[in-house]
Amino acid sequence: FSGPPGQKKPHLPQNVHGLTGTGNLQSRSGSSSGPTVTCKVWPEEVLSILDRYKLLNSMPASVMKVLAKQGPRWKDMKEDSGSTGEALNVVIGSNTIALTCAGRRAQELGFRSVVLSPGVCGDVRLVSRLYGLLARFACSREEPSPQIAAEVLRLGPEVGVESWDLCRTMQVLGEGRSEGWGATCLLAGGEPTVELTGKGRGGRNQELALRVGMELRGLELPPQGPVFLSGGTDGQDGPTEAAGAVTDGGLYDEAQAQGLDINSVLSDNDSYTFFSRLSAAQRLLVPGLTCTNVMDVHVLLISAIPTEIS
Numbered sequence: 089f090s091g092p093p094g095q096k097k098p099h100l101p102q103n104v105h106g107l108t109g110t111g112n113l114q115s116r117s118g119s120s121s122g123p124t125v126t127c128k129v130w131p132e133e134v135l136s137i138l139d140r141y142k143l144l145n146s147m148p149a150s151v152m153k154v155l156a157k158q159g160p161r162w163k164d165m166k167e168d169s170g171s172t173g174e175a176l177n178v179v180i181g182s183n184t185i186a187l188t189c190a191g192r193r194a195q196e197l198g199f200r201s202v203v204l205s206p207g208v209c210g211d212v213r214l215v216s217r218l219y220g221l222l223a224r225f226a227c228s229r230e231e232p233s234p235q236i237a238a239e240v241l242r243l244g245p246e247v248g249v250e251s252w253d254l255c256r257t258m259q260v261l262g263e264g265r266s267e268g269w270g271a272t273c274l275l276a277g278g279e280p281t282v283e284l285t286g287k288g289r290g291g292r293n294q295e296l297a298l299r300v301g302m303e304l305r306g307l308e309l310p311p312q313g314p315v316f317l318s319g320g321t322d323g324q325d326g327p328t329e330a331a332g333a334v335t336d337g338g339l340y341d342e343a344q345a346q347g348l349d350i351n352s353v354l355s356d357n358d359s360y361t362f363f364s365r366l367s368a369a370q371r372l373l374v375p376g377l378t379c380t381n382v383m384d385v386h387v388l389l390i391s392a393i394p395t396e397i398s
Contacts, residue, residue: 108181108380131155182206183277183383186321190385194273199389201273202260208278208386209248212296215280218243219388220303223314226261226272226390227307248278265393274388288358291326293318293384294333295359297371301335302350308391309338315389319373322381328360332373332384342367 134155138144144152179185183206191201204222208215221240225232237258244254257274264272282292296318307313319325319332343350343366353362363372 103175105175105177106180107177108179108382131157181380181382183321183385186382186385187275187277190275190387191273194275199271199273200260200264200269201275202257204257204274204276205249205253206277206383207248208276209280210246212280212282212292212299214243215247216296216299216303218247218249219300219316219386222257222261222274223304223307223316223388223390225258226265226274227314227393228265229393247280249276261390264390268392268394270392272390274390276386276388277383278386279383282357284357286356286358288353288356289326289328289361290357290359291320291324291328291330291332293320293325293373294328294330294363295354295357296386297333297335298339298350298354298359298362301337301339304335304337305340307337310336310391312391313337314391317373317387317389318384319375320381320384321378323375323378326360330360330363330372330374333359333363334371334373339371 131154135144138147187203187206191203194201218240221236221243225236225240240254240258241251244251261272261274263269280292280296282290282295297316300316300318304314304316313336315334315336317332317334321331323331325332340350343362346366348362348366350362353359360372363369
């Protein structure tokens with residue numbers, strides 16, 4: 089350390105830890121890969137949970153020894169400072185970062201990008217409905233029905249999206265439609281859930297893509313119509329080799345022409361088999377394992393609405 093005479097040498101952490109994970113990394117304590125992050129949970133709480141489920145006697149002696157230690161209370165430590173004194177914790181990978189980078193790349197490709205939310209969650213059926221409504225809102229050549237915006241605002245809180253984010257996104261989509269700003273790339277992320285009703289092969293990304301494809305039915309086909317992609321950032325969706333899938337408004341008719349029953353596929357949660365058989369698996373997203381995981385990324389591409397010159 090080199091500094092002015094008399095200046096005290098700053099305290100430097102012994103270790104610097106880069107955090108990535110699938111939790112809420114707006115707060116470092118939400119990281120699933122942060123063993124060096126100070127935790128608000130006290131040993132007594134852990135012991136009470138172990139006791140509730142009758143697991144105390146099965147814990148290794150080393151674990152019980154750690155839980156028996158008395159450490160400093162959280163109120164005596166700095167709130168979410170990112171440092172334990174010995175370690176500096178820095179978030180280097182999160183869904184928010186992934187969406188920001190995706191938005192930057194979309195702009196380089198000529199799209200106008202807008203990030204809806206990195207916290208999409210809840211039933212995949214509700215999530216697909218939300219994306220379908222946003223697509224119809226953005227693709228309408230005339231002023232969309234107020235009922236569409238009302239249903240979007242109703243669904244948002246049920247799938248982890250704040251009303252403010254929905255209003256902001258619809259404002260951008262509306263301006264793009266009315267002012268002819270060109271093609272738009274709507275981005276979102278999170279981890280929706282699938283209610284298992286069958287024994288097929290698939291994952292939440294492939295099932296979400298399949299359900300969104302059904303929601304887009306009746307809209308124009310690409311390149312004039314919207315395209316939707318859902319993929320896991322780890323490169324694997326469920327027990328399959330695919331990370332997700334790409335769909336559009338022509339999915340239903342395409343499946344019907346090839347003798348595939350989408351309703352049966354959804355009942356059996358068999359989205360991977362469906363996309364594998366459909367059009368020689370051209371709609372499957374198979375990038376390979378990425379060796380990282382910051383939840384899922386959802387992409388809705390919306391073509392420019394032709395402007396009428398009077």
